[in-house]
Amino acid sequence: MPSPNPLLLDTGSPPIPEIQRWGSLYNGGGGPLLNMCQAVPSYPPAPGMLERLAIAAGDPATASYGPIMGNATLRQAYAGDLNRAYGGRIGAAEVAITAGCNQAYFVAMMALAGRGDAVLLPTPWYFNHRMVLDMLGVEPRPLPCRSGRGFVPDPEEAAALIDERVRAIVLVTPNNPTGAIYPPEVIARFHDLCRERGIWLVLDETYRDFLPVGQDRPHGLLAVEEWPENLLQLYSFSKSFAVPGHRLGAIGAPTALMPELGKVMDCVQICAARAGQAALTWGLDALDDWRAEKRAATQERIETVRAAFDRLPGWDLEALGAYFAYVRHPFGETSAWRVAEELATKHGLMCLPGPAFAGEEAHLRIAFANVDEAGIVAMEERLRAATP
Ligand SMILES: Cc1ncc(COP(=O)(O)O)c(C=O)c1O
Numbered sequence: 001m002p003s004p005n006p007l008l009l010d011t012g013s014p015p016i017p018e019i020q021r022w023g024s025l026y027n028g029g030g031g032p033l034l035n036m037c038q039a040v041p042s043y044p045p046a047p048g049m050l051e052r053l054a055i056a057a058g059d060p061a062t063a064s065y066g067p068i069m070g071n072a073t074l075r076q077a078y079a080g081d082l083n084r085a086y087g088g089r090i091g092a093a094e095v096a097i098t099a100g101c102n103q104a105y106f107v108a109m110m111a112l113a114g115r116g117d118a119v120l121l122p123t124p125w126y127f128n129h130r131m132v133l134d135m136l137g138v139e140p141r142p143l144p145c146r147s148g149r150g151f152v153p154d155p156e157e158a159a160a161l162i163d164e165r166v167r168a169i170v171l172v173t174p175n176n177p178t179g180a181i182y183p184p185e186v187i188a189r190f191h192d193l194c195r196e197r198g199i200w201l202v203l204d205e206t207y208r209d210f211l212p213v214g215q216d217r218p219h220g221l222l223a224v225e226e227w228p229e230n231l232l233q234l235y236s237f238s239k240s241f242a243v244p245g246h247r248l249g250a251i252g253a254p255t256a257l258m259p260e261l262g263k264v265m266d267c268v269q270i271c272a273a274r275a276g277q278a279a280l281t282w283g284l285d286a287l288d289d290w291r292a293e294k295r296a297a298t299q300e301r302i303e304t305v306r307a308a309f310d311r312l313p314g315w316d317l318e319a320l321g322a323y324f325a326y327v328r329h330p331f332g333e334t335s336a337w338r339v340a341e342e343l344a345t346k347h348g349l350m351c352l353p354g355p356a357f358a359g360e361e362a363h364l365r366i367a368f369a370n371v372d373e374a375g376i377v378a379m380e381e382r383l384r385a386a387t388p
Contacts, residue, residue: 001111004048005135005212005361006133007135007136009331010134011129011130011131011134011135012110012124012130012131013254013288014127014128014131014163015127015352015353015356016037016038016352019037019340019350020037021350022340022341022344022345022350023035023138023344023345023350025344025345026098026344026345026346026347026348028291028348029101029106029348030347030348030381030382031314031348031378031381031382032093032348032378033124033348034348034349034350034371034373034375034379034382035350035370035371036276036349036350036351036366036367036368036371036379037350037351037352037367037370038367038369038370039239039323039324039367039369039370040238040239040244040367040369040370041239041242041244041294042369042370042371042372042375043242043294043367043372044059044242045241045242045292046241046242046283046287047283048283048284048286048287049241049242049243049279049283051289052278052279052282052283053243053246053275053276053279056274056275056276056278057275057276059278062274062275062277062278063274064274065258065270065271065315066271066272066277067271068265068266068269068270068271068366069096069097069258069261069262069265070095070097070098070250070261070262070271070272070277071095071097071274071277071278071281072286073091073194073281073283074097074278074280075092075093075095075096075097076092076276076342077280077281077284077285078092078095078097078235078250078280078284079091079092079094079095080284080285081124081284082095082192082222084220085208085216085217085218085221085222086217086218086219086220086222086223087217087222087248088224088225089221089225090221090222090224090226090227090252092293093255093258094185094226094227094252094254094255094258095250095251095252096250096251096252096253096258096261096262096265097248097249097250097277098248098249098250098251098265099239099245099247099248099268099269099271099272099273100236100248100249101204101206101234101235101236101238101249102128102249102251102266103247103249103268103269104235104236104249104251105128105129105132105204105234105251106132106236106268107169107261107263107265107268108134108202108232108234108251108253108261109132109136109138109168109252109262110136110258110264111257111261111264112168112200112202112232113136113138113167113168113169114136114137114138114238115136115137115138116137116138116139116165117138117139117165117166118138118139118140118141118163118165118166118167118168118170119133119138119139119140119141119163119168119169119170120141120143120161120168120170121141121142121143121164121167121170122138122142122143122144122145122160122170122172122175123142123143123145123357123359124145124151124155124177124178124326124354124356124358124359124360124363124365125140125142125172125190125357125358126172126176126177126204126357127356127357129170129172129204130141130358131204132176136177138167139165141161141166142237142358143157143158143161143260144157145171145178145180147318147319147328148179150162150195150319151175151178151180151319151326152180152183152186153171153182153190155189155190155192155193156185156216157192157203158190158193159197159252162193162197162199165363166197166199167199167200168194168200168201168202169190169193169194169199169200169201169202170202170203170204170228170230171187171190171201171202171203171204171387172203172204172205172206173203173204173205173207173218174208174210174321174322175207175319175321175322175324176206176207176322176323176324176325177352177356177357177359177365178318178319178321178324178326178356178365179316179319179320179321179323179324179326180321180326181211181212181215181322182219182297183360184217184218184219184220187203187218187221188219188220188221191221191228191230191231194286195274197228198230199229200230200232201221201230201231201232202231202232202233202234203231203233203234204234205233205234205235206234206235206236206238206239206249207239207321207322207323208240209239209240209291209294209295210236210239210295210298210299210321210322210323211295211322212299212321213295213296213299218269221233222252223311224288225254226254227252227253227254228258229254229256231252231253231254232251232252233251233252233253234249234250234251234252234259235249235250236248236250237249237250237280238250238386239323239369240291240294241280241283241287241291242294243276243280245319246275246279246360247273247276247277248272248273248276248277248280249272251301267366270306270318271312272313273348283361286355298322298323298369300373301368301369301373301376302320302321303323304367304370304373304376305320305366305376306320308376308377309325309327311380312380312383312384312387313330313387314329314330314387314388315327315328315329315383316328317332318363322369323367323369323370324365324367324368324369325365325366325368326354326364326365326366327363327366328362328363329362329364329388330387331361331388333361334361335353335355335361336353336354336355336361336362336363336364337353337355339353339364340352340353342386343383343386347382347383347385347386348382349379349382349383349386351364351365351367352364352365352367352368353365366379368379
């Protein structure tokens, strides 16, 4: 076979299939396999959403191509949703609908950076963010986040890493993999830094709808009349509406950048899946209570996870939020890959090791949103059984 693009060969493979392979070797002795390696909601979409998806899928009109940047009605509804969440007056022209947030990120990076440029990514990072940069020949420049600072990145450390090659800083909040929620003032400082240095701030807010109850405004950057000129914001409908298979996300950007984003989007998606777009146009207005209920339930689950780790000697819960617990394992110098393998093959608990995110060997990411309350009880039992 002629060799493929070396940039693809040089990037790592997605880690989840490997963990799932380990899970398939588990003999079931400790109870059913627990999948806590992938961040997906453990519940189905709202019944009204499923009905509308079915109706839209049966309508010949949704089988045709749609506008590159998304249905006008959905863009309008999403802009309204943003304004409710952030207190701004953003218009439909400043947002576009993508085939999921991963694609929104790909589109953003293609639009902002080219071969030889660099982008600052706080570590531990979301591995797909690094992979995309590798594939584009863009240097993913790590900005280490430390447990002692709650895994919140430091704008001063970021400033020291910026040189003429850096085109953007990417922040994920609430964070994957750590669950850390960045304070609004830290996000504002990053935005100021990017403006001063003439680079972009890219905010991936996939988990925005899972902020703690009581924290309703993620940050103040979008409490504005017009989209800030150096900001891109990415969102996912996968988690918030429990529709990851329908592949829908969004990107917000200054209107002047939209034609460039549109070029990429035309090449990679032509348009986002249209049945889902139709159903979401309804869901964005109609499912506020449903979203609030899921947010409260996720919060309860967070407390259940916290209580479980309080009872587990040797396991230190170093960060917790949205869908994730980021924990220090009690196996000392043992590689986190090895620990994750043992947990999957011997105890039927699949989770991801810190190094999968360029994090430390001491850490594991446990995606608890993937299981129900009984699953968290089972997690505690399995971790106790595995404790040295
Ligand atoms: C930070 C982050 N961004 C993007 C995505 C991908 O979301 P989507 O399903 O909308 O592509 C995920 C999914 O796990 C994520 O954690």
